[in-house]
Amino acid sequence: xxxxxxxxxxxxxxxxxxxxxxxxxxxxxxxxxxxxxxxxxxxxxxxxxxxxxxxxxxxxxxxxxxxxxxxxxxxxxxxxxxxxxxxxxxxxxxxxxxxxxxxxxxxxxxxxxxxxxxxxxxxxxxxxxxxxxxxxxxxxxxxxxxxxxxxxxxxxxxxxxxxxxx
Numbered sequence: 001x002x003x004x005x006x007x008x009x010x011x012x013x014x015x016x017x018x019x020x021x022x023x024x025x026x027x028x029x030x031x032x033x034x035x036x037x038x039x040x041x042x043x044x045x046x047x048x049x050x051x052x053x054x055x056x057x058x059x060x061x062x063x064x065x066x067x068x069x070x071x072x073x074x075x076x077x078x079x080x081x082x083x084x085x086x087x088x089x090x091x092x093x094x095x096x097x098x099x100x101x102x103x104x105x106x107x108x109x110x111x112x113x114x115x116x117x118x119x120x121x122x123x124x125x126x127x128x129x130x131x132x133x134x135x136x137x138x139x140x141x142x143x144x145x146x147x148x149x150x151x152x153x154x155x156x157x158x159x160x161x162x163x164x165x166x
Contacts, residue, residue, distance in 0.1 A: 004097040010037030025087035042100040067100035
């Protein structure tokens with residue numbers, strides 16, 4: 001594929017709360033604007049549906065975008081909206097389409113690895129539960145056998161008492 005550098009614009013807004021500084025608001029609005037710019041270049045959507053015993057247990061639509069955004073120009077404005085300060089960032093950015101495609105592929109590989117790790121963790125937890133149940137069952141059997149052995153050694157109340165040999 002041919003590498004292409006595209007120039008795109010993006011806009012982001014952040015509604016600040018009482019605990020945020022203007023710098024925080026600008027950073028969050030800028031991140032949103034960069035994300036919007038990247039999504040214009042490339043996004044990858046996938047649908048994940050998991051069915052167990054004829055019941056849908058998971059139904060998600062995942063969206064991936066990633067890449068390096070070089071900000072060429074950025075304009076920040078603030079406005080009062082009711083009792084909140086809203087920071088708005090408009091930016092012009094340069095994005096390399098090959099880098100975006102590579103970054104999305106890496107993200108997907110990491111997501112696949114995470115899913116496999118979670119499945120293995122569930123398997124280990126299930127096997128640990130089976131092991132714990134088997135261990136309890138063995139302890140119960142062992143306790144019953146010891147009680148049974150002790151009952152054989154003790155004379156029953158019905159049996160005549162034996163006197164020691166002379």
